[in-house]
Amino acid sequence: MDLDxxxxxxxxxxxxxxxxxxxxxxxxxxxxxxxEPLADRFRIEASDHGVTRLRPGxxxxxxxxxARGHAEQARExxxxxxxxxxxxxxxxxDLDGVPEFQATVLAEAARIPFGEVVAYATLARRIGxxxxxxxxxxxxxxxxxxxIVPCHRVVRGDGSWGHYAFGHAMKTFLLGLERATxxxxxxATSRIVCRRGCAHERRVAEGNRVVFASLRDARSxxxxxxxxxxxxxxx
Amino acid sequence: xxxxxxxxxxxxYAGRLYAVAYRLLRNRADAxxxxxxxxxxxxxxxxxxxxxxxxxTWLYRVLSNVCIDELRRxxxxxxxxxxxxxxxxxxxxxxxLARALDAVPRxxxxxxxxxxxxxxxxxxxxxxxxxxxNTVKSQLARxxxxxxxxxxxxxxxxx
Numbered sequence: 062m063d064l065d066x067x068x069x070x071x072x073x074x075x076x077x078x079x080x081x082x083x084x085x086x087x088x089x090x091x092x093x094x095x096x097e098p099l100a101d102r103f104r105i106e107a108s109d110h111g112v113t114r115l116r117p118g119x120x121x122x123x124x125x126x127x128a129r130g131h132a133e134q135a136r137e138x139x140x141x142x143x144x145x146x147x148x149x150x151x152x153x154x155d156l157d158g159v160p161e162f163q164a165t166v167l168a169e170a171a172r173i174p175f176g177e178v179v180a181y182a183t184l185a186r187r188i189g190x191x192x193x194x195x196x197x198x199x200x201x202x203x204x205x206x207x208x209i210v211p212c213h214r215v216v217r218g219d220g221s222w223g224h225y226a227f228g229h230a231m232k233t234f235l236l237g238l239e240r241a242t243x244x245x246x247x248x249a250t251s252r253i254v255c256r257r258g259c260a261h262e263r264r265v266a267e268g269n270r271v272v273f274a275s276l277r278d279a280r281s282x283x284x285x286x287x288x289x290x291x292x293x294x295x296x
Numbered sequence: 297x298x299x300x301x302x303x304x305x306x307x308x309y310a311g312r313l314y315a316v317a318y319r320l321l322r323n324r325a326d327a328x329x330x331x332x333x334x335x336x337x338x339x340x341x342x343x344x345x346x347x348x349x350x351x352x353t354w355l356y357r358v359l360s361n362v363c364i365d366e367l368r369r370x371x372x373x374x375x376x377x378x379x380x381x382x383x384x385x386x387x388x389x390x391x392x393l394a395r396a397l398d399a400v401p402r403x404x405x406x407x408x409x410x411x412x413x414x415x416x417x418x419x420x421x422x423x424x425x426x427x428x429x430n431t432v433k434s435q436l437a438r439x440x441x442x443x444x445x446x447x448x449x450x451x452x453x454x455x
Contacts, residue, residue, distance in 0.1 A: 064440060064443065068393075068440075068443075069412050071319075071394075071412070072315070072319050072409060072412035073315070073412070073413060176369055177369065244368065248426075249426025250426075252426070267341045268345070268346055269426065271361065271426040272362075272364050274364050274365065274367050274368035274402050275402075278364075278402050278403050281435075282425060282431050282435060
């Protein structure tokens with residue numbers, strides 16, 4: 062039997078259900094809610110070394126021009142993140158006063174890739190305290206820089222959201238946003254692949270954008286990683 | 297491209313887009329969601345559509361971008377392709393093929409789906425993924441080799 066023939070039969074067998082097509086078109090005119098203005102509803106505090114706190118409120122809390130620079134950078138990156146134009150944060154963090162256990166938990170949470178979720182228990186296992194899921198939850202609950210350290214990517218083992226400082230709706234918004242935002246974008250003309258949010262990625266014309274699931278995939282078809290945003294770090 | 301022209305094009309291609317998404321994502325809800333997201337993205341970016349491209353190439357690129365990103369979030373199955381050989385039931389063959397496809401790397405799987413669902417030529421496939429025609433050929437060949445091996449059936453080897 063011919064593999065080509067079997068593949069052709071296999072691939073043509075998926076006819077769309079009629080009602081599904083109607084549903085597809087109903088959604089076309091709709092607009093997804095804009096999250097971008099939410100960036101102005103955070104109060105961002107920073108020291109000379111980086112962002113120290115992010116909480117509901119307004120304005121920036123910075124005692125020096127350098128600290129103000131960090132806070133403004135955080136605000137801009139948040140705006141881009143919420144608009145689906147950024148998948149990573151570059152702004153430095155200053156978590157100096159954070160207790161050791163909590164710092165370990167936050168560092169591990171920061172490693173959860175964009176768009177993925179991990180259970181509290183899994184995170185506890187990863188930091189070498191498999192029975193400390195509840196303590197991990199508490200540590201994340203006191204996360205001084207939510208969103209930037211993505212504690213929203215940690216959920217309960219049964220799949221429910223668990224506690225979130227900005228509320229369930231916000232957690233749903235953020236996870237939905239990450240689901241709809243690609244992580245790696247290649248440029249079809251230069252054959253370079255960048256992380257979404259890299260300055261080079263932003264210059265790629267809409268018609269030249271090619272999304273990849275991993276750097277390995279991109280390499281396998283002749284794309285090379287960007288030397289500025291270094292996608293090898295995440296994918 | 298104005299709104300009415302876009303609706304006509306979307307209507308003409310929705311079925312084919314759905315077939316690709318369904319074969320890649322392997323469930324109806326995700327396939328519908330992917331096509332809807334792709335059409336919404338294409339609709340929002342319709343001003344950037346350049347007529348030097350075929351509309352289909354553009355839509356397939358938007359759809360493949362959405363599907364590939366959806367596949368990124370899925371963990372690879374622990375046992376991708378158990379070998380089954382010598383069964384003659386069509387359904388079993390179909391299940392085997394679906395499982396064997398899991399063993400094929402994502403890029404090759406996407407090219408296989410576009411090639412076999414819609415009969416896209418090598419040149420069109422190259423444009424959709426922004427790769428060279430030679431890469432398309434080698435990816436398809438590699439995908440098929442992996443499929444033959446995963447299906448574990450000697451009948452495939454000679455083809």
